[in-house]
Amino acid sequence: MNAKTKVIASPLSRKATLVSVDISQWTARKLDKRVTDKVNREHNASDDAGRYHKLLIEAKRLEAINSLVAQARRLHYTMTKPWADEGLRILPNKLHEKFASEFRKLKREFDVAADDFCREYPTFIAERKKALNGLFNASDYPPADEIRSKFRLTTKTFPLPESDDFRSDVLDADTVEDIKRELAETNEAVLADAMKHTAKQITEVVGHMAEKLKAYKKPGKGSRSFFSHTLVENVRQLAELLPAFNLDNDPALDAIADRINKELCVEDAETLRHDDNARKSVAKSADDILRDVESLLG
Numbered sequence: 001m002n003a004k005t006k007v008i009a010s011p012l013s014r015k016a017t018l019v020s021v022d023i024s025q026w027t028a029r030k031l032d033k034r035v036t037d038k039v040n041r042e043h044n045a046s047d048d049a050g051r052y053h054k055l056l057i058e059a060k061r062l063e064a065i066n067s068l069v070a071q072a073r074r075l076h077y078t079m080t081k082p083w084a085d086e087g088l089r090i091l092p093n094k095l096h097e098k099f100a101s102e103f104r105k106l107k108r109e110f111d112v113a114a115d116d117f118c119r120e121y122p123t124f125i126a127e128r129k130k131a132l133n134g135l136f137n138a139s140d141y142p143p144a145d146e147i148r149s150k151f152r153l154t155t156k157t158f159p160l161p162e163s164d165d166f167r168s169d170v171l172d173a174d175t176v177e178d179i180k181r182e183l184a185e186t187n188e189a190v191l192a193d194a195m196k197h198t199a200k201q202i203t204e205v206v207g208h209m210a211e212k213l214k215a216y217k218k219p220g221k222g223s224r225s226f227f228s229h230t231l232v233e234n235v236r237q238l239a240e241l242l243p244a245f246n247l248d249n250d251p252a253l254d255a256i257a258d259r260i261n262k263e264l265c266v267e268d269a270e271t272l273r274h275d276d277n278a279r280k281s282v283a284k285s286a287d288d289i290l291r292d293v294e295s296l297l298g
Contacts, residue, residue: 012187013160015247017096018088020158021076021103023069026150028057030140054132056140057124064113065151072106072153075099078237081194081245088158090194094244100155107153114151121147160187191248198245202256202293205238209264210286213272213279229269236265252296259289 035052043049079099080089091099117124121144129136142150161183212227242257263285272279 012191016090016092018158019091020087020156022154024152030054030056057128061124068106068110075102081197092244103155110153118148205234206286206289209235210283213283232269239265
């Protein structure tokens with residue numbers, strides 16, 4: 001983050017892997033072209049004026065699956081950093097065991113929820129037939145023996161490419177060297193972007209805390225503002241993950257992570273709501289940390 005404190009890092013490939021999360025789920029929604037055309041004609045509207053989508057299954061029947069999918073996506077984006085393109089993301093080795101353990105738990109729950117849904121699938125269709133009435137169309141529904149294949153939650157892990165490992169029996173030496181140079185430059189750029197992403201994450205989470213604490217007013221002291229326990233929990237989660245996200249061994253980032261843990265995570269939300277001195281102290285520390293992060297970013 002800061003050229004003056006930068007430590008020469010070992011190759012990124014020794015500190016992290018690339019992971020992707022593959023999610024598939026049946027949306028239980030279907031465009032009804034017949035109704036769409038009918039409504040657009042009745043209102044003398046263009047063909048693309050609007051579309052009518054049917055909800056094929058009562059929404060609550062898919063709530064458990066949708067919740068687990070949301071948790072899987074949140075886990076993926078919380079513990080990883082962006083890679084060169086969408087899909088694959090950088091997972092620090094220090095977080096691999098935790099990520100894998102939590103993902104396996106979500107996958108088990110997802111599979112159970114999907115199995116439960118598919119077992120009751122014919123019943124859900126029957127109950128929805130009554131609700132849709134004249135809009136019901138049996139051909140909108142995948143066959144019962146195929147519906148389970150519509151639900152999938154998996155993860156894949158890949159090594160980060162390292163320039164020294166690139167070999168070729170068909171390319172000339174100059175081309176091989178060019179490819180190695182491009183790989184090294186890509187890794188360097190990705191690492192820089194990952195560190196910028198971390199710094200931005202700090203400014204967003206810590207900045208939100210500072211803003212909320214400074215704006216808070218107790219009941220009876222003017223227009224009341226509010227913050228929940230997640231204000232502190234989000235900062236604590238950030239402090240827990242920051243050491244693993246320090247992929248270029250920057251001591252300045254280590255120092256900021258330590259300050260966040262010691263200065264911003266010492267009080268819970270309930271204390272901060274009722275103790276004016278504690279709230280002002282934490283808000284000041286948050287502002288100070290933000291200034292230091294901005295200074296590191298130049």
